[in-house]
Amino acid sequence: MAEKVFEERELILELFPGTSPELLPPGEVLYYRDSVGWVHIQEDPLHLILEPLDSTPSTAPVICEACLRHQRRANAQFFRFGVGENPRHYRYVVLCRDTESCTGSARPQRLREILLRGILP
Numbered sequence: 581m582a583e584k585v586f587e588e589r590e591l592i593l594e595l596f597p598g599t600s601p602e603l604l605p606p607g608e609v610l611y612y613r614d615s616v617g618w619v620h621i622q623e624d625p626l627h628l629i630l631e632p633l634d635s636t637p638s639t640a641p642v643i644c645e646a647c648l649r650h651q652r653r654a655n656a657q658f659f660r661f662g663v664g665e666n667p668r669h670y671r672y673v674v675l676c677r678d679t680e681s682c683t684g685s686a687r688p689q690r691l692r693e694i695l696l697r698g699i700l701p
């Protein structure tokens with residue numbers, strides 16, 4: 581079943597390469613942290629790279645935007661990512677510091693929303 585969805589996505593991309601990412605059928609969403617600490621959210625052909633930011637002294641609990649769990653500040657981290665073509669236009673997101681644990685709880689739909697925020701103006 582899932583395989584069929586992937587085929588449909590690939591087919592549409594091939595036939596209509598300009599299709600807005602919002603309109604594509606869902607693909608496989610990858611969410612991981614690389615060896616230098618940057619977080620990647622990827623759904624081919626889209627790829628969002630999130631830059632980790634230094635934590636602020638505040639201790640207020642926050643909600644991870646990917647898995648929607650409440651996190652103590654020490655277990656969460658702020659990230660920023662560039663939007664569209666403008667290199668100075670950033671959006672910010674709070675995610676679990678432990679990306680691996682977050683990946684297990686994050687819904688693909690939430691990840692897709694974050695991804696689209698970086699792609700669509």
Ligand SMILES: [Zn+2]
Binds near residue numbers: 645648682686
């Ligand atoms: Zn999380």
